Amino acid sequence: MGRDFSGRDFLEETDRKVSLVFAAEVVQKVNKMIAMGQYGRLFAVVHFASKQWKITSEDLIMMDNVLEAECGDRIRMEKVLLVGADDFTLIGRPLLGKDLVRVEATVIEKTESWPKINMRFRRRHNYQKKKIIVNPQTVLRINTIEIFPCLS
Amino acid sequence: MVLLSAPRWLRSRLTDRFWRVQEVLKYARHFRGRKNRCYSLAIRSVRRAFVKSTKARREKKRFLRALWITRIEAASLEHGLKYPSFISNLLKSQVELNRKMIADLAIYEPKTFKSLAALAQRRRQEGFLAALGDGKEPEGIFSRIVHHC
Numbered sequence: 001m002g003r004d005f006s007g008r009d010f011l012e013e014t015d016r017k018v019s020l021v022f023a024a025e026v027v028q029k030v031n032k033m034i035a036m037g038q039y040g041r042l043f044a045v046v047h048f049a050s051k052q053w054k055i056t057s058e059d060l061i062m063m064d065n066v067l068e069a070e071c072g073d074r075i076r077m078e079k080v081l082l083v084g085a086d087d088f089t090l091i092g093r094p095l096l097g098k099d100l101v102r103v104e105a106t107v108i109e110k111t112e113s114w115p116k117i118n119m120r121f122r123r124r125h126n127y128q129k130k131k132i133i134v135n136p137q138t139v140l141r142i143n144t145i146e147i148f149p150c151l152s
Numbered sequence: 153m154v155l156l157s158a159p160r161w162l163r164s165r166l167t168d169r170f171w172r173v174q175e176v177l178k179y180a181r182h183f184r185g186r187k188n189r190c191y192s193l194a195i196r197s198v199r200r201a202f203v204k205s206t207k208a209r210r211e212k213k214r215f216l217r218a219l220w221i222t223r224i225e226a227a228s229l230e231h232g233l234k235y236p237s238f239i240s241n242l243l244k245s246q247v248e249l250n251r252k253m254i255a256d257l258a259i260y261e262p263k264t265f266k267s268l269a270a271l272a273q274r275r276r277q278e279g280f281l282a283a284l285g286d287g288k289e290p291e292g293i294f295s296r297i298v299h300h301c
Contacts, residue, residue, distance in 0.1 A: 119202035
């Protein structure tokens, strides 16, 4: 961006106050929208099983590892990085508060992956190894994503 | 009388050769040419295929990341930012979305990506002010570090 920084007029004191007031207004508007329920489908970015997932309600998620919960257990995912709707997004730095978002999921099935083949081969040296790897997998269904109007 | 060693006409011969061969050929059925039918040709191709798939599993992570970076670069240039400044300013504002997520948001949630680009741009300007202003300007809003308990 070709802007000129030689003058100090970029962010003067009055500009700063205006932007702070604007920010407070925006926060209040968003809070009211959440309180009135004027949002459609919510999506969330959640950090789970050392991966980040972009999820909505009624989503299916498959993790490549085991979860110590039985099938049918309800789980709450706590590390939420971002929540968005059509008109607003709440970006966490880096996480959003637990009193702000609630993401619930149910464990649906625990299976094993298809047998993956690990093979090493060196030609002319009579060296080959074959290993079949089967990972345990867990399937979760995201039930709900809820937000509460407690922005400040 | 008890015979202590087996007689010479008693041989142990392979009876399941068919299934052992089928185990290899089943992985070669979709190949082209004689290597989908003939065992000697198939065993070589199948071995190469397994080794290539093993190595590709490690490289997939590399080229997917390169793909995400390309997509994020394209999307951020649409909003007037280059990729290095976009990513570095997002990290400085303590937003820890990884590249897969940002690329997905750029495709499916354009408004959210626009707000992320605006955040990065604002943090960039505050960084310039802090560097050029030498302490006479007050600190930027988005440069404040949030501490969680």
